[in-house]
Amino acid sequence: MSYPFKEIEKKWQRYWQEERIFRVKPHPKKKKFYLLEMFPYPSGKLHMGHIRNYTIGDVYARFKMMQGYNVLHPMGFDAFGQPAENAAIKNRTHPAIWTYKCIDWMKKELKEMGFSYDWEREVSTCDSEYYKWNQWIFLRFFEKGLVYKKPAQVNWCPDCSTTLADEEVIEGKCWRCSKEIIQKDLEQWFLKITAYQDELLEDLEKLSNWPERVLTMQKNWLGKSEGVEIYFRLKNREEIIPVFTTRADTIFGATYISLAPEHPLVKEIIGDNQKDVLDFIERAKKKSKIIRTSEDIEKEGIFTGSYAINPVNEEIIPIWVADYVLLEYGTGAIMAVPSHDQRDFLFAKEHNLPIKIVIQDPEKPYLRSEDLIEAYEGDGIQINSGQFDGLPNQEAKIKIAEWMEEKGIGKRKEFWRLRDWLISRQRYWGTPIPIIYCKSCGTVPVLDGDLPVILPQKAPFTGKGGSPLSKVKEFLETKCPKCNLKALRETDTMATFFDSSWYFLRFCSPKFNKTPFSKKETKYWMPVDQYIGGIEHAILHLLYSRFFIKFLRDTGLLEFDEPFEKLLTQGMVLKDGQVMSKSKGNVIDPDTIINKYGCDTLRLFILFAAPPQDQLEWSDRGIGGASRFLNRIWKLTKIKSLKLKIKNLEEKDLLNLKKKTHQAIKRVTEDIENFKFNTAISKIMELVNQIYSLQSVAYSKNREVREAIKTIVLLLSPFTPHICEEMWQELGYGKSILKTKWPSYDEALIKEEMITYVIQVNGKVRSKIEVPLDITEEELKEKVLSDEKIKKWTEEREIKRFIFVPNRLVNIVL
């Protein structure tokens, strides 16, 4: 028979809600702790990944509450986005109806898990009370010139005449009508995140409590590279081609130049074979995005018919167009050095272009161009490089750059991989961009006082024919704020990453109505002390949030540089070694588990089966084990009814139990602090086993047993709060365990007087002896050498060394 989890869980969830136990306010004397888990997209149901994320956070929140912190632990919904719109199109409903239904359902599930959220702070980004402030922040960006419009390529379905997100393009075709998509240039809004690129990179150093790999991913995404922009003159023409390189040391080995197919200069310089080149460019443009995903594609290219002059040695080299050169990166043109760049090498071999070695590997026999089977990309000594011959290439790299600057043929430059952030979406279900187009005044921002620009209720959800907002006349037609004449609204909406870049600030003062957040409340709560979420957000969401914070700081609204002090990225939930997904049909529905075993069991299993950062392999049997354990501790409160054998506990047993209890407090506290929940739970299990091994029913008469049980309930309560609350009450300790202080331990009690030394002979364990704690090396040596088991090994042999590791072991080297 299982303990009555249904009753208990409902009872305590109701109690927490009625007592508003998780409601927080700034408190002048209490230390604050802001714990945040990434808020969910309301897709319908919570999946195991959500449950895991929020359970991990809940343990920590409750732990910090019991430690006396003033814990802010909010929850909300990232409610704008395409799935709602797609569902609306499919089911002929309204995205708002669909979204709010999903929110209700998910909220119900979150409450059934007993998570300790302050629901009075809930926000949904699709609420005009929220997106009003998206618009407000957009206008601040606009004022500072950090938002601008420019043409950009979008995925376009000619049949539906609409833009598509990358996820909606399946193998180059429209996900709805299977028509081949094309790239189309549209005017799009961009946020100038590149204005903050230096700070975004530098401040990564402040994030010492972020996982190393997230920092690396951010760093790579920003992609700062230092190099030289070199100016190649054209032969018989005026134009100059700038190329960017990080390998200025290889400049003497450049044997051709490659331009990106989209490079504006290409059309200017085509020679006799105009048609072939234009054909090539057309083909390259089409395939670019589709082919990008496939591996090891042939590097294709074509000669333009023109030549350039290498400024360092006046060599005349051909100009090619190659599809492996990208317009977006660098200058869209490269100097190709086949000898020292593998891509250039393959291209040169394919098209019979010359290869010239300029760096020799000093460790290896002398290389000749004819013998190269792949590019040599390592370090070495300069050759064929004029006055730089004989220098190590790393040194030459600097000298050549300086020399080129002096001669005016190059300039040292930084290049960043980071692009400005495209925030326009030709979609309905998002925040309307607060801009008005006036014939006489041009692009005019909506006035602060006119916010929010409300998303109109009625719009056609056909998924066809461009932005839905452009077809809502009442929305589209407005008056210019400047001249009051007829004008048109912007019909693009914002990307949802905009919404989630500052939601954690709104949680600090969710009802504040003068600015997006109260400066005072934010000052108290921010930054987030611990942020928890999936690794899939390691780059974009976190980078955008960091950018927003820096920008808002510069507007004077905030006084700190980074939003998230500590970051934990939890692992994925797997079933049979694969990610749970509908398409694989291996999804476990949390609901069925909760119904069968209760949410405490689900929580316990998830926390016990793997460390939070690691992947979690789902196991039905493991669930059973977790359930069994809870039944086992449940019986500790009902100990009088247990028919266990009575044993007179000896003083020694009781002292030992007390010691174990305090050791458990110490280790569980440390483990929770370090997010080692699985080992924390195992230590509680050990203490439970210890009590069972005493087989005592005399708990109420026995201070030590009573203390041990009390401790178990306290230590376990962040993990499985419902059963612990019930046990706490049952044991007569008062109403809510949450109002109890986290237990502390007595250092003196933990200390052992006797210690077991491991005795090794030549590194192998041969014996163990128990001795007083502060034994000296001499005393111990005497004892060890008279040990029967050790004598056997040491007899008639010379002891070379006697290694003594205090309080741990000795190793006798023979």
Next chain:
RNA sequence: GGGCGAGUGGUGGAACGGGAUACACGAUGGACUUAAAAUCCAUUGGCCGCAAGGCCGUAAGGGUUCGAAUCCCUUCUCGCCCACCA
């Protein structure tokens, strides 16, 4: 191709450079039961041995060390992220 991480019993996983496999799952045996379930107890890395005990074992190989799952090098496998990045 680049970056990061991981490889430990039948399984999930423990182990500040110091007792490998804590805790749990599963399995086997036993107690209780007419029986089953539940529960409780015991055993559970491999090999040799009646036993005491011994030998071998942390993906493979090498190195550093009195001592390596842990540190270093090489190789292999898996996972994640990025990727014609000049």
